[in-house]
Amino acid sequence: MTNYIADKSYLCVKPQVDAITPIIPTKFIPLVSESIRVNPNFAADRRMKGLSWKSDEILKGSRVIEGDLVLLADPDALGHLFNMVYEKGSTTGDAANGYTHPFTVGEGKSYSIEISRGIYAHRIWGVRGENLKLDFVDNKMQATISIKALGQFYSASIAVALTGAGMTSVVLSTDYDLRPADGLVIGDTIIVGGVEVVLTSVNADGKTIGFASTAITAAVGDPVYLKAQTASYGTIPEPFYFGNTLVGVAATSALADTAAAARSTSTPIYTLSAEFKNNLLSAPATGYTGPAVLANQVREAMLSLKQLFTNPTLFQKWIEFVKQSVTIIATGRFIKTDLTTSELLTIKFHKVKSLTTEEPLQVGEYIYDTQNFEALYDSVDAKAIEISLVNRTAGTSY
Amino acid sequence: MTKQTTAKFKNISGEKLSIPDFGEVEAGEIIEMPENFNNANFKKVGKEKVELKNSNEEEK
Numbered sequence: 001m002t003n004y005i006a007d008k009s010y011l012c013v014k015p016q017v018d019a020i021t022p023i024i025p026t027k028f029i030p031l032v033s034e035s036i037r038v039n040p041n042f043a044a045d046r047r048m049k050g051l052s053w054k055s056d057e058i059l060k061g062s063r064v065i066e067g068d069l070v071l072l073a074d075p076d077a078l079g080h081l082f083n084m085v086y087e088k089g090s091t092t093g094d095a096a097n098g099y100t101h102p103f104t105v106g107e108g109k110s111y112s113i114e115i116s117r118g119i120y121a122h123r124i125w126g127v128r129g130e131n132l133k134l135d136f137v138d139n140k141m142q143a144t145i146s147i148k149a150l151g152q153f154y155s156a157s158i159a160v161a162l163t164g165a166g167m168t169s170v171v172l173s174t175d176y177d178l179r180p181a182d183g184l185v186i187g188d189t190i191i192v193g194g195v196e197v198v199l200t201s202v203n204a205d206g207k208t209i210g211f212a213s214t215a216i217t218a219a220v221g222d223p224v225y226l227k228a229q230t231a232s233y234g235t236i237p238e239p240f241y242f243g244n245t246l247v248g249v250a251a252t253s254a255l256a257d258t259a260a261a262a263r264s265t266s267t268p269i270y271t272l273s274a275e276f277k278n279n280l281l282s283a284p285a286t287g288y289t290g291p292a293v294l295a296n297q298v299r300e301a302m303l304s305l306k307q308l309f310t311n312p313t314l315f316q317k318w319i320e321f322v323k324q325s326v327t328i329i330a331t332g333r334f335i336k337t338d339l340t341t342s343e344l345l346t347i348k349f350h351k352v353k354s355l356t357t358e359e360p361l362q363v364g365e366y367i368y369d370t371q372n373f374e375a376l377y378d379s380v381d382a383k384a385i386e387i388s389l390v391n392r393t394a395g396t397s398y
Numbered sequence: 399m400t401k402q403t404t405a406k407f408k409n410i411s412g413e414k415l416s417i418p419d420f421g422e423v424e425a426g427e428i429i430e431m432p433e434n435f436n437n438a439n440f441k442k443v444g445k446e447k448v449e450l451k452n453s454n455e456e457e458k
Binding site for chain 2: 024025026187189196227228229230231232233234235
């Protein structure tokens with residue numbers, strides 16, 4: 001038996017042309033950890049059948065495919081994560097100066113992603129970002145994106161035996177889903193009966209896949225796997241760093257921008273995290289074992305800041321729920337060779353109000369204000385948040 | 399003895415790529431890899447039957 005170490009695994013992503021058309025991913029991104037799971041919600045069949053034992057079978061519930069991807073938030077990878085959550089506007093710039101991608105509250109793109117385990121690939125498609133959390137771990141910005149997906153292909157089984165020479169198609173078992181081939185794409189390499197074939201067709205019936213004439217002998221129930229790709233990485237940027245991040249806190253967004261523009265005017269923050277949530281609709285629908293669509297519902301965002309206590313002003317602003325604006329600017333490595341442009345992440349919270357403000361006392365420690373903010377829609381600026389990302393990735397990649 | 403057929407693959411990603419345990423491949427560069435090399439950033443552009451021998455075989 002062959003065993004595999006996780007370090008050899010990969011995450012690969014690519015935006016789909018629409019929500020329901022899987023694509024072979026091509027952008028390999030270093031992965032910290034993942035917890036994406038297929039949950040068919042199996043449960044014991046509890047009908048009365050004359051048994052003195054609880055059950056003799058299990059039955060399917062509504063299927064859910066969801067979980068977390070944890071990455072270091074480098075400027076290129078972060079673009080894909082924001083693209084899963086928010087709508088990217090028109091990209092400006094070029095390779096020499098960097099590309100500027102604005103993200104606004106709108107429909108994000110659906111993605112196909114692939115995670116390998118050993119020589120096997122797990123393709124998850126129709127992926128949308130449910131929640132994106134940014135925080136810092138040991139100075140490095142870390143992104144945790146909670147995703148939901150419409151479908152997946154990892155492993156299936158043969159429904160009709162293959163009998164030797166001249167095989168050109170295989171029919172997959174429908175025990176898992178009436179459309180078990182959904183997620184496969186022409187050009188995929190699959191392993192059927194221990195033989196590798198490249199798909200030349202994925203039948204509209206959702207269970208028959210075709211390939212060039214090949215000698216394969218395989219029995220009903222034999223496994224069919226999606227073969228993992230050999231990973232290939234472009235230049236991997238450094239993540240954004242806590243120490244290269246400035247935070248401006250002020251009465252208006254314009255003043256917060258000004259404050260965040262320089263270290264001398266910014267507010268030193270000791271703990272910083274932000275979360276952007278889509279609250280996706282993922283209800284089961286007829287015709288689908290899981291959700292038919294993953295649609296945005298009301299969006300929300302949260303912000304947590306911890307700063308040194310100087311006076312009770314933050315307490316007063318909390319109990320009187322005074323509006324504040326926060327601008328976060330994280331600067332990465334230079335892009336232009338004369339060092340005049342750099343990788344840059346700018347997040348503007350136009351109106352935040354503190355839900356909780358705590359100033360706990362601990363022996364031997366400085367007093368901090370620890371605040372959790374609700375990001376609110378600002379009727380003056382006509383927006384709640386604004387995100388801009390400058391990196392080395394052209395807008396066509398998103 | 400291990401025999402493996404190789405083929406030529408072109409980097410069609412538009413960027414320089416690094417393949418673990420292989421090395422860097424410039425955009426547009428053609429490399430020779432085992433015929434079952436599977437990476438969507440590369441397109442098979444030719445087939446050249448070359449028998450790669452394993453290291454034990456080479457030592458003999």
